[in-house]
Every structure is written in C-alpha cells, then in structure tokens.
Amino acid sequence: MHVLIKEDMIMNKVKEIGQKINNDYKNLNPVIIGVLSGSFMFLSDLLKEIFIPVEVDFVSVSSYDGETSSGEIKLLQDIKCAIKDRDIMIVEDIIDTGQTIKFLIDHFNESSPRSIAVCSLLNKRDDRKVDVHITYLGFNIPSVFVVGYGLDKSNKYRNLNFIGVVDGDAGAVERECQLHLDGVGRIVAVGVDRVPIGPLGNAGNGCTRGFFGAPNHRLGQPGLSCRTFATLGCGRLCRYLLPRST
Secondary structure, three states: OEEEEOHHHHHHHHHHHHHHHHHHOOOOOOEEEEEEOOOHHHHHHHHOOOOOOOEEEEEEEEEEEOOEEEEEEEEEEOOOOOOOOOEEEEEEEEEOOOHHHHHHHHHHHOOOOOEEEEEEEEEOHHHOOOOOOOOEEEEEOOOOOOEEOOEOEOOEOOOOOOEEEOOOOHHHHOEEEEEEEOOOOEEEEEOOOEEEEEEOOOOOOOOOOOOOOOOOOOOOOOOEEEEEOOEOOOOOEOOOOEEOOO
C-alpha cells in the first residue's frame, strides 16, 4: 500500500474545514447530507469539529462499476428531512468527474433549499467532466484510484486511517506540480497540498509525511516546475524529479 495522505494531515484538514463551517454557518441550522458509503468516516470526524446546531441526513447513489465511473447515476436512498428554504451541505469523500455531485445538486434543488454547499475531502481536477464548485475542499489529488478513510476497492480498505494507493496502481500517481521554498529552507510541494517535506537538498530522506518529495534534489530557485511521483512511504520515491516539458 502506497501512502498518499497520512492520518495527521487528514485530521488537521478536517479540523480546518470544521472551523470554516462554524464561522460560515454561525446562527444557522444547516442540514448536512452525507453521501454513502464513502463519506461516512470523513463525515463522522467532520461532525466532531462542528459546534453549531446541525441536522444530519444521508443519501446513497450508484455511479461506479468496480473502479470506473459508469456515467449512469442512480438514486438508491433519498434523504428523509424536509429541506425547503433550508441551508444544506452535501458531504462527499471524493469528486472526480463531477457528474454525481451535479446530479445531487440538481436533485436537491427540486426541493427549493435556500442554499447548497458542497464539501469534499478529495478532488480529482484532471478527471472533471462537469463543472462544479466545491465550497469546502480537503485535498486535490492526482488522477489515481485511492482507498482508505472510507473509500474502498471492491468494498475493501475502508477502515484504513489514511488515503493510499494499492500496490500496482502507483504508476498512475504521476502528475505535475511546482516546488517552492519556505522561509526556513525547506522544500514545499504543491501536489496533494502545500506541505513541508524535509530540509533543502534532502527532502525525501527523513520524510515522515509520505507526500510528494525530491530526495537529494537541490533546487536552484523557488518555483521550479517539475514532474514527480508520490512517495511510497517515508523517504521512498518512484523516481526522481524530471523537468517539465513546455
């Protein structure tokens, strides 16, 4: 299993999103709608960080055939609460093509809510087919099939406390990113998120986050464009950085 996003990073992001929701919905009573089954772990942790009054409901749709989005979306279970003139928030585990969340937005709009917000832990921008606005987002990730923290592969791996890529799928993690230097000389990668990954010139060695890195790669200047693979764990990479072709 190749770790893409570790547990501590997920928890920090969940807390950050919860704080934003608390501020944005102060003195309101939104209806939070979890999309089953993948969002259950994210939603559970998110609700622990929300301290305003909320109501919770669930919806279930089918859009995947194995690992591939079929494009055909079926409503398997609808919400039970009335949402007319209510502020609602749809909570997803991941948004890729955008077709499922667009389907749900259109479906809930038929009940005339006052507002609809979208919250998603993960976002695959490169897979987008339908333009959707994500109000609260955890992480942008490469176009690769991920599991863990509620997400499954053939109903396995949901119980993992991290987001990972199953062995054999790591080659698909390749994506473009930009590296920057922070104020204390550490490389900061804009990949999954902008996170410090180690001291300059030795970013992969000693890495404890399992994110994008460049072991023994010394940057000439901030903002170097590059192409990279994700780490396979602490300090291991699929390959070194390659200059991005223009």
